[in-house]
Amino acid sequence: MADNLPVVITAAGLQPQTPAAIQAQLLASVAAVRPGYTANLPGSLIEDISSTDVAAIVECDSARVETVNSLTPLGANNFLLAQLGQMLGIPLGVGSNTSVLLTFSGPAGFVITQGFIVSDGTYQYVVQSGGIIGTDGLSDQLFALASLSGSWAVPPGTVTQLVTPPPSSITLTVVNSEAGVPGTGTETAESYRSRVLQANLAASQGMARYLRTMLGNVSGVQPRLVAVQQRDDGKWMVIVGGGDPYKVAYAIWTALFDVNNLSGSQLFISDISSTNPGVVDTFLNHGFAQGDNIEIDAVDPGTFDGSYAVLAVINEKSFSLGTRFSSRNLTGQSWSANETTYTTGASHGITVGSTFTIVGSSPAGYNGTYVAVAGTTGTTLKAAQLVTPGSSTVLGSIVAGIALFDTTALTYTSDGIVTPNPRNLSVTINDWPDSYVIPFVNPPQQVVTMAITWNTSSLNFVAPAAVAQLGGPAVADYVNSIYAGQPINLDTAAEVFRAAIAPVLAPELLTRLVFAVSINGISTPPVAGTVIVEGDPESYFFAESSGIDVDQG
DSSP, X not given: OGGGSOOOEETTEEOOOOHXXXXXXXXXXXXXXXXXXXXXXXXXXXHHHHHHHHHHHHHHHHHHHHHHHTOSTTTOOHHHHHXXXXXXXXXXXXXXXXXXXXXXXXXXXXXXXXXXXXXXXXXXXXXXXXXXOOTTSBOOOEEEEESSXXXXXXXXXXXOEESSOOOTTOOOEEEOSSOOBOOOOBOOHHHHHHHHHHHHHHTTSOHHHHHHHHHHTSTTXXXXXXXXXXXXXXXXXXXXXXXXXXXXXXXXXXXXXXXXXXXOOOEEEEEEOSSSSOEEEESSOOOOOTXXXXXXXXXXXXXXXXXXXXXXXXXXXXXXXXXXXXXXEEEEEEEOSSEEEEEESSXXXXXXXXXEEEESOBSGGXXXXXXXXXXXXXXXXXXXXXXXXXXXSBOOEXXXXXXXXXXXXXXXXXXXXXXXXXXXXXXXXXXXXXXXXXXXXXXXXXXXXXXXXXXXXXXXXXXXXXXXXXXXXXXXXXXXXXXXXXXXXXXXXXXXXXXXXXXXXXXXGEEEEEEEEEETTEEOOOOTTSSEEOOOTTOEEEOOGGGEEEEEO
């Protein structure tokens, strides 16, 4: 009988039938096969049976309504939600493990197989897609997942141990040049419900949502580290944290839009100082290390354009400029009262104030590190006197190094781009016989630490350790939930903190709650007049509970 009830679906979903309507339909159905049937005689057994049947049909109808109305990611129970996800190709899973990109060095042609295991001394990481050592002795960056679930920081340069031993005749090393991506815990029903809902909306909401859905399906990619942004020049920049780079590139390639409109991050210059050495300021965190080779282009004036080396890293957005000089044999030397003058076989390229090292002299007392002083031009090099004047039988040679780039006579006006940008990844997809280059951005990690100071008007004893034990991890979890490029909201952090400590201290009894935030070790106050703490717009925040210091004061 319940199967024959009319299907009445409104904007509110399938609607249940009233008991009166169900009774009328029941009696009509019985009378159709039993003419003269009547069930309206008071106190009769027939009336009692029909009333009981109506109640049973109402229950069946209610179950039918609930089932139909639950066939949506917003209302499905966990079992139905899992079935809906399976239909869309999105299985319920545990959160991605901590991941890291690795660079192997060794003899050209040596293959790094899938399943190769490395370690940082505490955790092990398994290479998910194989690679090969190129002619330059380096592999492409290979994606590796931690063998254990959990969330922890993986600083650059810490994954250096080979657990899988190479052949005895092969010298192989490994390192992670960038910070790894901390993992998440087991996926919650709420997170899975959100992913299933997004998958349902993907096809109807345009390319950007569809692309986010495809990227979210790649193992190791965390939804909060995915962003699809349209730049001012109309090109698209895709930010993706975690996941095998080739699988990420494939997801982008299958998202049904012109890959020629893809672009990576651009490291724009905000200023270049008129100093010796020159100092470059960038709008984004540059991510360079001392000694990195860089190119500067499109500066006004163009006298700044050229090839340089990073002389020193001043902070996340500033570095000083240097130029490389090659090794040079010394062909002569002389002394004055306070200086040593050297001559070289070819122009040396060492500028005033730069240090240089001499080796191979005899006697060895002439070897050492010197500072170039005024009057250094062409093949003549004057240095501060560091040895006793005398006669050297073997002049030795200058070791290659980095000289200061003097910008005291130059004035920066505007513009300029620095390359390479360490956050950019570029993967070539081979759809034989054609190949496509897919650029995307791997968001750098920004480590957040906080000092939270609180106090209370409560007359009862409140254990500071209990407040710290509850509040610190909750705030760390909030920071780790912020999407790439989004700021920290101190009001939200305060709400999270109050809710977390409520079991030991009622929020209304808090009389003081102050947050001091540091990003990558640099104290970062809120934007003036707001409660927003901004980081790098293409990076993501990460905090550990141990980095959240909670004190009463």
